Amino acid sequence: MTLQDSFTPKPDPALGGIIKLAILAVGGQGGGVLTGWIEAVARSSGYAAQATSVAGVSQRTGATVYYVEMAPMLATGAMPVFSLQPAAGDVDIMITAEMMEAGRSIIRGFVTPDRTTLITSTHRALAVSEKMVPGDGIADSAEVLAAAEIAARRVIAADFDALAIAQGSVISASLLGALAASATLPFPRGAFEAAIRAGGKGLEASLRAFAAGFDAATTPQAQNAEAAAKPAPEPRGPANLLAEWQRLESRAKAMPAPVAELALPGLQKVVGFQSLAYGADYLTRLETVLATDTPAKSFALSREAAKYIANAMAYDDVIRVADLKTRGTRFDRITREMGVKDRNVMHLTEFFHPRAEEIAGMLPARLGARIQSSPKAMARLTRWFDKGRRLRTDSLPAFLTLYLIGGLRFWRPRTLRHAQEMAHLENWLALALTTAARNYDLAVEIVKCRRLVKGYSDTHARGLSKFDRVLDAIALIAHRDDAPDWARRLREAALKDEEGKALNGAIATIKSFA
Amino acid sequence: MAERSFKAEVEDLRLGQGETFTGEGILAITKALLENGVGYVGGYQGAPISHLMDVLADAEDLLTELGVRYEANANEAAAAAMLAASVHYPIRGAVTFKGSVGVNVASDALANLASSGVNGGALIIVGEDYGEGSSIMQERSHAFAMKSQFWLLDPRPNLPCITKAVKDGFELSEASNTPVMLMVRIRSCHVTGSFTTRDNQRPPLTVRDALSNPQSDFARVVLPPMSFSHEQDKIKNRWPAAERFVVDNGLNEVFGPANAPVGIVLQGGMYNGVIRALQRLGLADLYGNSQVPLYVLNVTYPLVSEEFHRFCEDKRHILVVEEGQPEFIEQQLSTFLYRKGSSVMLHGKDIFPMAGEYTGQVMLDSLSAFLKQAAPDMLPALVRAPNEERPEIPDLTKTVPIRPPGFCTGCPERPIFAAMKLVQQETGKLQITADIGCHLFGSLPPFEVGGATMGYGLGPAANAAFDGGGERRAISIIGDGGFWHNGLSSSFTNMAFNKSDSVAVIVDNYYSAATGGQDIMSSRADNPTKATKHPISKALRGIGIDYVVEVDRTYDVGRMRDVLREALTTDTPGPKVIVASSECMLNKQRREKPLAAKAIREGRRVEAPRFGIDEDICTGDHACIRLSGCPSLSLKRLDDPLRDDPVASIDQSCVGCGNCGEVADAAVLCPSFYRADVVHNPTKREARLAAFSARVTTWLQARRAAKRLTFEVPA
Structure with a gap:
């Protein structure tokens, strides 16, 4: 066919003047407000602008897309034809109000190296799927940031959420500041601030957050300062105890560096939990492990033992909880976090639900064991104690109750719970040590399995049962060369979901060849 | 009452000849209706046209001034049926609802309307919810226009074209005696822009006037043999008339x-x-x-x-x-x-x-x-022949988690689903159906409660096959919006009539919360033009359902669980209905936050609750999150080298609804939660008592600290 002259493509030079800006936010972050401000800035600066959004159900915590296009207004008043949605590879400015939304914008192709300036907040609003994992299910922000550096022409990243909160405002204001600072829109800073002023609500805080966002975008290095190492905890107490502490501390410090690194906090944890003598026990246990260990493996076994023996010895019992709940430092922390001012009063309500098991656990080991084996006695304890209790620790009666329980540390070594915990600890450690002689790496994995034991009541029972099932399964394949790898997989599976579906699958696999 | 107030924007609806309107598409449509002398308007809320209903409600004064009747219809069928006023009378009417689900509900009325034909212009404004962000099944409203033979407008998505389509729609409807559907896609509803306005027109004949001079013509009634002639009329007269109008007026x-x-x-x-x-x-x-x-x-x-x-x-x-x-x-x-x-x-x-x-x-x-x-x-x-080399961008699809919508911070529906999950831990998995509304988020993790939705108001009806009961009763869930939309007739009379042995839970959050807080029959608010404050329980008793348990604070997870358990196991025959009521927190906060701030400024006593977590006590199992999913209950990684897993953490956005504490108690989770109520402007006596307690506790704390070693990071 022959084409007519008009059919040779003639790209319109005016098209270069269009600016395409997309915002990806989580519902409730004020993406609509931000969009409105940007539109207002554009219109007041003599641009034609159009905004759209897909709201609806997504305003309730889902991901929401806002889209703005703008172009200089002609004297003729002719209206540009704007698109109603962002297109992959055709976005000049991408603003994402959360780190994973930055990732989503990259996945959707809105961020391209030839044109896109990506302005993103680095903070995380965790998705339910990340939060509900019994272990650590948090997605990797570093991976997204690394991808952003490749995908975008320019990246402006900072925790704009924290910046805004620090100014008593919300992220939309700090992001607008970052947008103004990015100089991707041909409008002066004053035009952006004027748009905020025209809005009216929460004006001063918004302007402060705007300025904070502006500054963070122009000097992004300032953001990294907060990542500096936090100071280590320091011991405080009477002189005689401190002197004894020094001796224990030097024992821990004398260990090979990789072990000492965890033995020190471990020692602090068990001493804080019970006593200096208990800390000495901890070191003795650890030294037993260390005696069998080897520098050839960088003392991996002892290093893990330093961590998990401490965790096992500082188990979560009623005495520990009561002690932690009544400490002065805790009251100070909460007062600070809740923004309590001098003129205010704070009520503090704790949610306890003791069960018969906890009560029996507090009894002397023999008596406790007898009661625990008697369903009738347990039923009685349940009747007496098993109910939700709300304790107002800001009031004296509740505080005193917890204070007294928290002071029962002298009693703890005699309790049933202590006997149970120690027996469990010794069995686990003995298994690790005997395994170490045969298969060092497997022993390290066995030590790490202690991570599975956590929580209170049902959660604790479930953790213990997972621990047992993982160790039983490990026993099935202990003779194999790849046993350490299987042990790791089993442990990771156990942390994937609550019901243990992944663990069941892993065990079934093992049984198929063991 | 609605989530978003359009009171300020409504002023734009008064703009006159030659002025410029700048704003959202949905508001522009409202203005166009007034400019075209509409006589009555109505509809049913739902994305993306919820705002249109809100604008109409907020503009009721202006509508009344112009002699326009505004009706917040009970559902889309009622809205479409209202267009019957245009069958005999030369009055322009417009109704709005979402497509395609609203059109589904309205299709009976629409089919009758199309068969009868209209005298006055009848416009159905449909917010087509298709594509990204859509909350419904992916279907087209187009099919309804084809099957009932009414005309479908799909204007270019800018304000001048959309507002012109309103005018064209009325004229086309009158020229062809056929109702016209104006379709606006989700992005067009929310698109911003400008158009030149005209003066608002009072309807030449108001509905009040028409009532003084009633008309009828049995030829318009859908009964044989007239219905046969309606079909012939559509093909032989109305259709050619429409084609002529479209061509003559250059609509395309x-x-x-x-x-x-x-x-x-x-x-x-x-x-x-x-x-x-x-x-x-x-x-x-x-x-x-x-x-x-x-x-x-x-x-x-x-x-x-x-x-x-x-x-x-x-x-x-x-x-x-x-x-x-x-x-x-x-x-x-x-x-x-x-x-x-x-x-x-x-x-x-x-x-x-x-x-x-x-x-x-x-x-x-x-x-x-x-x-x-x-x-x-x-x-x-x-x-x-593209030859540009693009850099390889790392694949993030496995890293970035999906983010489906979920319950807001402090949502009163969360504890209902926490309770259901706890009940299922006792009974095993139950047969559960859901309805339309926020509660459908309960079918997502972490709750995964509810496995089907058959439409608005149809939750309990969707369980009808299980009405006979069995080893474990079936549960259905329905919202208060769904209850009044269609649920009372289609679901509850169905249950009552069939002596259903099932359990239904009505989630009552004080108004139609999911669509933006519009008032319904059981709303607690005073509404000068609508009848509110009619309890759902009264309606249920009216149709002979006597087992009605009302829970007036859903945050009481323990009670919710007990009530559910009782309904599942009781010997009482017939339907077992639980009405679980607590106000939508999103709207409640919008209303109460400014009031509380004002009260604090004025020196009145205000308690501000918020939850917290003792991170030393939290072991990082996240069982609490699996019974919550609250946006403000999240995780944080600790600096402690001895801790592997992140611990739970509550951020500033917490509204202190209480679910965390209730769940920790009811599910016997862990003692790491606490609630801090900051009392602003405490009474003198209260402040004195608090100071005394603080003196004693501080003394005791110092005493114990002096006798042992503690390890704290220097502040």
């Missing part, structure tokens, strides 16, 4: 060069997307001047064959841009060409994807593919 538009070998036929709503793709290919300028001829169907039903054939003259290839499926327009145009024996090649879904939204990328890819095939010389060299 043609852009681009007069002569060309290729052309594009598109739905009006697709115009901006098509232009953008052409702009990116260098075939259109900023202002939409296209080098490819475009035939823009602002009227997508009926299609006018003579106009289409005129566009096709001298062209070899035609591309149809029609979003959604089935491809009704393409099929019709194919028939036109075939009947004429035309040799024009028609393309459409052979190039475009059959299903899904026509995004920017789809549009660009498909137009490129079409032009490559039909007119390769038109394409810039770059598109014909």
Whole structure:
């Protein structure tokens, strides 16, 4: 066919003047407000602008897309034809109000190296799927940031959420500041601030957050300062105890560096939990492990033992909880976090639900064991104690109750719970040590399995049962060369979901060849 | 009461001749209705036209001034039925609801309306919820226009065109005695822009006037033999009249060069997307001047064959841009060409994807593919043979988690589902159906409660097969919005009549919360023009359901669980209904936050609750999150080298609803939660008592600290 002259493509030079800006936010972050401000800035600066959004159900915590296009207004008043949605590879400015939304914008192709300036907040609003994992299910922000550096022409990243909160405002204001600072829109800073002023609500805080966002975008290095190492905890107490502490501390410090690194906090944890003598026990246990260990493996076994023996010895019992709940430092922390001012009063309500098991656990080991084996006695304890209790620790009666329980540390070594915990600890450690002689790496994995034991009541029972099932399964394949790898997989599976579906699958696999 | 107030914007509805309106599409439509002398308006809320209903409600004073009757209809069927006023009377009426689900509900009334035909202009404004962000099944409202033979407008998505479509719609409706459906897509509803306004018009005949002079004509009644003549009338008279009107008034538009070998036929709503793709290919300028001829169907039903054939003259290839499926327009145009024996090649879904939204990328890819095939010389060299090397961007699809919508912070529905999850831990998995509304988020993790939704108000009806009962009773869930929409008749009378042995939970959050807080019968608020404060329980008793348990604070997880357990196990015959009531927290906060701030400023006593977690006590199992999913209950990683897993953490956005504490108690989770109530402007006595307690506790704390070692990070 022959084409007519008009059919040779003639790209319109005016098209270069269009600016395409997309915002990806989580519902409730004020993406609509931000969009409105940007539109207002554009219109007041003599641009034609159009905004759209897909709201609806997504305003309730889902991901929401806002889209703005703008172009200089002609004297003729002719209206540009704007698109109603962002297109992959055709976005000049991408603003994402959360780190994973930055990732989503990259996945959707809105961020391209030839044109896109990506302005993103680095903070995380965790998705339910990340939060509900019994272990650590948090997605990797570093991976997204690394991808952003490749995908975008320019990246402006900072925790704009924290910046805004620090100014008593919300992220939309700090992001607008970052947008103004990015100089991707041909409008002066004053035009952006004027748009905020025209809005009216929460004006001063918004302007402060705007300025904070502006500054963070122009000097992004300032953001990294907060990542500096936090100071280590320091011991405080009477002189005689401190002197004894020094001796224990030097024992821990004398260990090979990789072990000492965890033995020190471990020692602090068990001493804080019970006593200096208990800390000495901890070191003795650890030294037993260390005696069998080897520098050839960088003392991996002892290093893990330093961590998990401490965790096992500082188990979560009623005495520990009561002690932690009544400490002065805790009251100070909460007062600070809740923004309590001098003129205010704070009520503090704790949610306890003791069960018969906890009560029996507090009894002397023999008596406790007898009661625990008697369903009738347990039923009685349940009747007496098993109910939700709300304790107002800001009031004296509740505080005193917890204070007294928290002071029962002298009693703890005699309790049933202590006997149970120690027996469990010794069995686990003995298994690790005997395994170490045969298969060092497997022993390290066995030590790490202690991570599975956590929580209170049902959660604790479930953790213990997972621990047992993982160790039983490990026993099935202990003779194999790849046993350490299987042990790791089993442990990771156990942390994937609550019901243990992944663990069941892993065990079934093992049984198929063991 | 609505989530968003349009009181300020409503002032724009008073703009007069030659002034400029700037704002959202949905508001522009409202203004256009007034400019065109509408006599009555109504509808039912739902995205994306909820705001239209809110605007109408907020504009009720203005409507009354103009003599326009506004009705917040009970559901879409009621809204469509209201258009009956235009059957006999020369009064313009407009109703609005979402498509395609609202049209489904309304289809009975719409079919009758279309059969009867109208005298006054009847406009159905449908917010087409299709594509990204859609909350419903992916279907087209187009089919309803075809089956009932009323006309469908799909204007170009900018404010001047959308407002013109309102005018055209009324006139077309009157010229062809047929109701007209005006379709606006989700993005068009929220698109911003400007248009030049005209003066508002009082309806020449108001509904009040009409009531003084009633009319009827049995020829309009859908009864045989009149119904047969209605069908003939549609085909022989109304349809040709509509075609004539469309052509004479140039409702469809043609852009681009007069002569060309290729052309594009598109739905009006697709115009901006098509232009953008052409702009990116260098075939259109900023202002939409296209080098490819475009035939823009602002009227997508009926299609006018003579106009289409005129566009096709001298062209070899035609591309149809029609979003959604089935491809009704393409099929019709194919028939036109075939009947004429035309040799024009028609393309459409052979190039475009059959299903899904026509995004920017789809549009660009498909137009490129079409032009490559039909007119390769038109394409810039770059598109014909792209040689640009793009850097490899790492695949993040496995890293980035999905983010489905969920319950807001402090939502009163969360504890209901926490309780259901706890009950299921006792009973094993139960047969559960859900309805439409926020509560449907309960079917997602972490709750995964509810496995089906059959439509608005149909939750309990969807469990009807299990009404006979069994080893474990079935549970259905329905919201208060769904209850009044259709639930009372379709679900509860069904249960009552069939002596259902099932359990139904009605989630009552004080108004139609999911659609934006519109009032309904059981709303607690005073509404000067609507009858509110009618308890759901009273309606249930009225239809003979006596087992009605009311929970007036859903945050009491323990009670919720006990009530559910009791309903599942009781010997009482017949339906077991639980009405679980607590106000939507999103709207409640919007209302109460400013009030609380004001009270604090004025020196009145205010308690501000918020939850916290003792991170030393939290072991990082996250069992609490599996019974919550609250946005403010999140995780944080500790600096402690001895801790592997992140611990739970509550951020500032917590509204202190209480779910965390209740769940920790009811599920016997862990003692790490605490609630801090900061009392602003405490009473003197209270402050003195607190100071005394603080003195004693501080002394005790110091005493113990002095006798032992503690390890704290220096502050």
